[in-house]
Amino acid sequence: MKLWAGRFSKEADERVNDFNSSIRFDSRMYKQDIRGSLAHAAMLSETGIISAEDGEKIKEGLLTIYEDIISGKLQFDPDAEDIHMFIEAELTKRIGDAGKRLHTARSRNDQVALDIRLYLRDESYELIEKLKDLIKVLCDMGDMHLDTVMPGYTHLQRAQPVTFAHHLMAYASMLMRDVGRIKDTVKRMNFSPLGACALAGTTYPTDRDMTADILGFDGPTLNSLDSVSDRDFCIELASALSLIMMHLSRFSEEIIAWCSWEFKFIELDDAFSTGSSIMPQKKNPDVAELVRGKTSRVYGDLMSLLTMMKGLSLAYNKDMQEDKEAIFDAIDTVKLCLDTFTPMLSTCRVLKENMRNAAARGFINATDCADYLTKKGVAFRDAYKITGQLVAQCIEKGLTLETLPIEEYKAACPEFDEDIYEKISLEVCVRERKSAGGPAPCEVKRQIAKVREFLMEEL
Ligand code: ARG
Numbered sequence: 449m450k451l452w453a454g455r456f457s458k459e460a461d462e463r464v465n466d467f468n469s470s471i472r473f474d475s476r477m478y479k480q481d482i483r484g485s486l487a488h489a490a491m492l493s494e495t496g497i498i499s500a501e502d503g504e505k506i507k508e509g510l511l512t513i514y515e516d517i518i519s520g521k522l523q524f525d526p527d528a529e530d531i532h533m534f535i536e537a538e539l540t541k542r543i544g545d546a547g548k549r550l551h552t553a554r555s556r557n558d559q560v561a562l563d564i565r566l567y568l569r570d571e572s573y574e575l576i577e578k579l580k581d582l583i584k585v586l587c588d589m590g591d592m593h594l595d596t597v598m599p600g601y602t603h604l605q606r607a608q609p610v611t612f613a614h615h616l617m618a619y620a621s622m623l624m625r626d627v628g629r630i631k632d633t634v635k636r637m638n639f640s641p642l643g644a645c646a647l648a649g650t651t652y653p654t655d656r657d658m659t660a661d662i663l664g665f666d667g668p669t670l671n672s673l674d675s676v677s678d679r680d681f682c683i684e685l686a687s688a689l690s691l692i693m694m695h696l697s698r699f700s701e702e703i704i705a706w707c708s709w710e711f712k713f714i715e716l717d718d719a720f721s722t723g724s725s726i727m728p729q730k731k732n733p734d735v736a737e738l739v740r741g742k743t744s745r746v747y748g749d750l751m752s753l754l755t756m757m758k759g760l761s762l763a764y765n766k767d768m769q770e771d772k773e774a775i776f777d778a779i780d781t782v783k784l785c786l787d788t789f790t791p792m793l794s795t796c797r798v799l800k801e802n803m804r805n806a807a808a809r810g811f812i813n814a815t816d817c818a819d820y821l822t823k824k825g826v827a828f829r830d831a832y833k834i835t836g837q838l839v840a841q842c843i844e845k846g847l848t849l850e851t852l853p854i855e856e857y858k859a860a861c862p863e864f865d866e867d868i869y870e871k872i873s874l875e876v877c878v879r880e881r882k883s884a885g886g887p888a889p890c891e892v893k894r895q896i897a898k899v900r901e902f903l904m905e906e907l
Contacts, residue, residue, distance in 0.1 A: 465529075468529060468766075469526075469527070469530065470530045470769050470772065471529065471531055473772050473773050473776060474560075475524040475534070477564070478517055478524075479514070480564075480566035480567045480570070481532055481535055483566060484559060484562045484563055484566065485550060486510055487658075487659045487663050488554055489503050489510070491654060491655050492550075494655065495652075495653050495654060497552055497653065498546075502545075505543045505546040506549070509543040509547060510535075510539060513535060522538065531563075532560065532563070536550060553645060554642070557644070557646050558641050558643060558645055559642070561641040561644070561675060562640060562641050562642045564681075564771065564772065565637050565638075565639075565641065565681060568685055569634055572634050572637075572685065573907060575630055575782065575786075576631065576907060578786040578787070579786065580627065581786075582789065582790045583627075583899060585790055586623070586793075586899075587617075587896050587899055587903075589616055590613040590617050590892065591613070593613040593616070593800075595875075595878075595889055596613065596798065596800045597609055597804050597878055598611060598612050598803035598804075598806065598807055599806050599807045605810075606809070606811075606812045607812060608881075609807055609812050609813065609874045609877045609887070610878070611878055611887050611892060612798060613887075613889070613896070619695065620895075620896075623695060626692045629687075629688040629691065632684075633684040636681060637684075637685075638664075638665050639660070639669045640656065640659060640669060641669045642659045642660070642668070643656035643659060643668060643672075644675035645672065646676070646764070647677075647763035648672060673763045674763075676763045676764045677762045677764055677765075679757055679771050682753055682774075682775045683757070685778075685779075686746070686753050686774065686778050687750055689746050689749075689781075690743075690746050693782060694743060696739050696740075696743070696785055696786075696789055697739060697740045699789075700739045701740060703736040703792075703793075703796075707731075711802070711806070713799055713806070714797060715797045715799060716795075716797075717792070717795035717796060719795065720788075720791065720792040721735075722734040735792050736789075736792070739788070739789055742784075742785055746778045746781050749774040749777050749778040749781075752770070753771060753775065756770050756774070804874075807874050808848070808874065809848070811842070812874070813850075814835050814836075814839055814849065816871060816876075816880075817838065818834070818835040820868055821835070821864070826861065831861075834861050837860060838852060841856060849872050850873070854866060854868075
């Protein structure tokens with residue numbers, strides 16, 4: 449029998465029950481549901497809306513339910529409509545009349561809005577920790593590769609010399625913004641909708657500040673209609689999660705390329721690679737590919753949420769029950785990806801020689817050659833043109849700027865001297881790029897120190 453059975457003359461059709469029920473996916477919010485109910489009951493009893501005795505019974509009842517769910521003694525009833533109904537019905541089963549008073553001055557509409565906020569707040573903190581673990585791995589690897597020269601690319605064409613540490617710290621910057629975005633989402637999420645009731649508040653003398661306070665919110669939400677019809681925080685989080693996945697996907701794309709014979713910049717640990725069922729020689733970067741693939745799921749979840757909300761009149765509509773599977777899937781996917789991606793990265797072998805060899809081909813020191821002339825007073829555009837012609841000569845003769853004879857340099861421009869060879873050596877090119885944010889080892893060291901400071905920050 450449904451808790452709302454009073455108005456109805458017959459039982460709901462079996463198919464409607466199954467269709468309507470959300471316990472399959474909302475039971476994971478049982479802790480938050482109980483936490484919310486404990487706060488609500490404390491408020492009801494404090495304000496005299498229910499007796500202190502009933503308040504006490506409810507508290508004890510909820511705590512035993514909590515323990516029994518944790519120990520496995522109490523199983524979720526798959527026929528229950530949702531986690532809220534399940535716990536309330538179980539409470540009444542255990543403590544009788546007092547249990548029936550818990551839902552005074554509350555609706556499932558503010559209850560569910562509360563539970564999701566509590567759940568997503570907890571998950572957000574976990575996510576931040578996981579992101580920080582990955583950022584830390586980037587810093588540790590960065591420390592070890594300050595001098596590991598590699599080609600920097602634009603258009604996937606070798607462009608200018610950077611170091612592996614510099615490249616890794618670019619991802620650290622992206623992930624720090626991701627942490628910032630989640631923190632930001634939590635800031636707006638962290639207001640309590642409890643007490644908005646179904647949509648129009650209540651005539652009982654409730655104390656919404658008190659429940660907000662008990663539950664660690666920054667205060668109660670402002671407007672009761674908005675409180676129960678707002679899912680912005682789900683969408684904001686899904687959007688932050690989509691950006692995380694976009695970053696992980698770009699990183700995966702590079703890892704996949706770096707593992708190929710064409711690049712061979714890194715080799716993944718055997719424990720984080722997979723083989724082929726037919727080609728015995730294969731070692732595939734499946735983890736990185738799956739992370740890239742799963743990015744689409746998270747984008748899909750964001751689209752589901754946005755689309756689910758776009759046509760809803762105020763306040764609660766049952767459509768909103770669809771929020772949970774989408775946002776839970778997005779969170780689960782990002783956590784799963786981070787849990788596998790981080791150790792995959794930290795255990796990979798960096799093939800410095802191959803990076804250095806790739807950097808030696810492709811004329812990535814051409815800008816430095818032009819800058820050499822510019823520093824001797826030649827206008828940059830002229831220096832650029834002269835260097836371009838030298839590169840063309842090199843290509844024709846199968847040489848590099850390092851092996852081009854000094855006579856050829858001098859013929860192109862009398863400002864060239866023997867020291868050009870030192871100035872265009874890749875190590876010098878990197879070392880001299882010490883502009884703020886650049887790849888020079890001393891500069892990347894400073895970047896890493898900044899990132900480590902960020903990791904120390906409180907939530
Ligand atoms: N299971 C519902 C959900 O997730 C709870 C709220 C139900 N409210 C209602 N008025 N039917 O949205």
